[in-house]
Amino acid sequence: MAAERPGGEGGPAGTGAAAAFSKSEMMIVAAARELAGQRVCFVGVGLPNIAVNLAKRTVAPDMELVYEAGVFGARPARLPLSIGDPTIVTGATAVTSMWELFAYYLQGGLIDVGFLGAAQIDRFGNINTTVIGDYAHPKTRLPGSGGACEIAINARQIFVIMRQSARSFVERIDFRTSPGNLGGAEKAERIRREQGWLGRGPSVVVTDLGIWHFDETGEMRLDFLHPGATLDEIRATLGWEPHISPSLAPTPVPTPEELRLIRDELDPEGMYTK
Amino acid sequence: MAAERPGGEGGPAGTGAAAAFSKSEMMIVAAARELAGQRVCFVGVGLPNIAVNLAKRTVAPDMELVYEAGVFGARPARLPLSIGDPTIVTGATAVTSMWELFAYYLQGGLIDVGFLGAAQIDRFGNINTTVIGDYAHPKTRLPGSGGACEIAINARQIFVIMRQSARSFVERIDFRTSPGNLGGAEKAERIRREQGWLGRGPSVVVTDLGIWHFDETGEMRLDFLHPGATLDEIRATLGWEPHISPSLAPTPVPTPEELRLIRDELDPEGMYTK
Amino acid sequence: MSGSKVATMRDAVGALVRDGDTVAIEGFTHLISFAAGHEIIRQRRRDLVLARMTPDVIYDQMVAAGVARKLIFSWLGNPGVGGLNAIRRVTEGADTSLELEEYSHFGMVARYAAGAANLPFMPLRSYFETDLPVANPLIRPIESPYGDGTVYAVPPLKPDVTVIHAQRADAAGNTQVWGLLGCQKEAAFAADRVIVVVEELVDETVIRADPNRTIVPGIVVDAVVVEPWGAHPSYVQGRYDRDNRFYRDWDPISRDPAATDQWLRDWVYDLDGRAAYAEKLGAERLRALLPSGPAPSGVVDYGEYR
């Protein structure tokens, strides 16, 4: 396993020369790979944007990218800096009003994966992007829901990408902007069924330290540990005692091609990966 | 006054040679003239279509024509046979989905005049276009509402054009498809206010015999009698004892230009005027 | 993107339309898929619930052929001509064997919109003080949660199959329409299965050159049928005009059950598809329906952003 430092290093899966990579690059690569086999992905602002665009160039070339700005089937020629960018329009399959995008595409049930970022998350994948502290007098005012609240409810499954820290992976989030598995799988499934949600909730959280899926209790379970990360580091950046998979495995390191795509094509300025 | 026969005749308003015209032509001309000064007109299927298109060529050249098919600012190069016709699209200002047309243009309050036809009408301008007889086992199944029900409620005022007959101008309509002044002005105004209707109800009914406006009680009042029509004929084609204006006047006869437009441009096959 | 969905009309209807289905052939005066309606007749589907804002001549023919048990609609007529005689025979007087479920135009559009948006209802300001909510108890009052009164609601309409006709689509079903848009987008998104019939199959690059023109993305489309003249006697903006003679001719035919049956034999059962129908209409009649000239849209520039 690579030395524990920001920018761990390791050989590409299989053979080949070792390549240095940052924790952010590992996170983005791991998130992109999770999208293999997905058909329609709703792309959130920030890290999801680069992860999804990497997946489109690697494991999921036929995946349709949906942007809440009103784009279906985007083919961005460059990494869009924000989720609204002229490059997601030119060459897209369809551009529509936001009313139609949210009503007919998202709420209508056409989205397989909603890919979100988060400021705070709890063990059940409930997400806060609204405030840190009290709502009326917050310590930090965050952006708010944007489309995240309705994506969490209406996309078939939710992927999350975010850096791990004790401030962000918390026992209790300060505000529930986007519902995850609520207080656990049983309650969440009952409520989804009763209220007719199309979403089945969160299925993966990719961090700069590892990959978490959700187990049958509805809690995050660490299935992969990134090269360079340790379980101590995992525990030090979590507000709860984590479920660790008995078959915990190391995350395969980024391939040279994945790194080249990130560094040369998607993020030459290092906005996401510094 | 011209002799009482179908195709009464009379001199054009002012001077000029007398021209023969049919009762239908008089009705269409009278209806078109009522549109002078109107800004936005929602055009119904059938007789309203030709009356509005005549008005656009005469008294209301700046009037915007709205077709429920989804067209705003139509400039039909020929008389559209139906309310959906490629000629209402080519050269129009805007073409939109029917959702947007009904929600944002009509229900949103942009329509000054809704111009309807009817199968049955009562003294208060309530309209039936659904069935003659019992709803479940009708004697005659009529087309139904189409957009008429929502036009009657949401357009600022309603114009009606229809031929007069004892079967159509009835004491009691068999089915209320589109509300007029309900049981009278007082009740109608209270209900419109309470329910927040944008429409103020019917303001004119033009028939092949005369022009009816609505008085302060909410009832139709005969203000103009067409050349060739008599009050006996009016009474014989009504299911109630009519309000007649004390200043009842003869309807000015069609001008040669109005007749030319109908015969040469709008309805050369005589679909509406035979 | 993925595999081609191009199919013959026979295969598309054969695979996607089933006895008992709720079928919406939508298109408001414009782009009515008579070709699909005729194929459904030809394959002798039964017990269909036919939804359509304006069940015009195509549904009159389908009802005459015995495919339908019920209509869901908002305006029932032969536009510009008169009534629909085959439908009247089973909805008037002694024989009211065809079930009717009736709305206004906005009610129908709102039903499709609610279906497309997966909403349990859609509110609208229609139906006040009319007999329609009495005739159709699915039109229900709903109180505003803001204390400002009551409006009406209609329930979602989610057809098993929606059929739309369009100027063009690519093989994946990405579909573009100009001219009247009707409620096709809503009806397609609301449906479980979608058949798109087009005048012209185009390359994906044509679609992607003007993404604002796309009304239905391929992801909701199950089959793309290429069927020029497939909307006749209705029209296709920029391609061909409404064949008004056909609508007028249908009136006397449809008044006579025997003549109606004969027409169905001559123009549907005895033909094997749309090409034969167009050939039977004849080149001269079709030529007369071409626009009198072009009316080009002009070009807009989306710009290249690398």
Added chain:
Amino acid sequence: MSGSKVATMRDAVGALVRDGDTVAIEGFTHLISFAAGHEIIRQRRRDLVLARMTPDVIYDQMVAAGVARKLIFSWLGNPGVGGLNAIRRVTEGADTSLELEEYSHFGMVARYAAGAANLPFMPLRSYFETDLPVANPLIRPIESPYGDGTVYAVPPLKPDVTVIHAQRADAAGNTQVWGLLGCQKEAAFAADRVIVVVEELVDETVIRADPNRTIVPGIVVDAVVVEPWGAHPSYVQGRYDRDNRFYRDWDPISRDPAATDQWLRDWVYDLDGRAAYAEKLGAERLRALLPSGPAPSGVVDYGEYR
């Protein structure tokens, strides 16, 4: 059709935006009328309620300039960069003097749609099991009249003034947009007064050649302002790119109240309008924002029908 509505930005804002108004400058990342925002600052409007899905840099500048008393929004940030620092100063910790009314994106869109459609509410399947209805009691549950459960409702939003930027309009205000459409149509129809700012004033015949491209008809428009580069630093599809440097530069400026004031003096108060602003930006900077090449839409034919 009728008279020209063409006006200067000064006159349009002077006549149509009043102290205390609810003002929506809409455009989702695309077509944001910074020019109108700056003119509102310049004319020192006060106590505005600023509605916008994404109050980005333009509303940060307006809040810094003291025009606003309240925000109605769904996502509060400098997209791709970080927070909005002027807004944070009056919404965090001890100073929460700027009132906030908060929805999700679909909630905001649905509010405009309800406003445009004159509905008392719009139902949607958002907000289940979240704290948003607690934070904002205007988000209310509503029961389906069909006995199939409860969804949420949002109330209509009817701005006193909506400002949109577009590629082109005619003098009557008939407005066409391509690329991202955001919620501009809904926000314009919902408003009492509408200002359309365009890159290019075109003849009515250009609009009428492609009526499907029209998003807002002149009938709802009160003023047409011709203001090239009026959306900078946001972008106009096919005309100019997003000026990412501007968004990044705003971050350190906006962290420092004195630097923010200086910026407002240099770029707003001391300039007499958009032409001066574009000149100050400089031809070189603007040139760098041009698309790397054309991407033409192609032409469709509407056909002439006489």
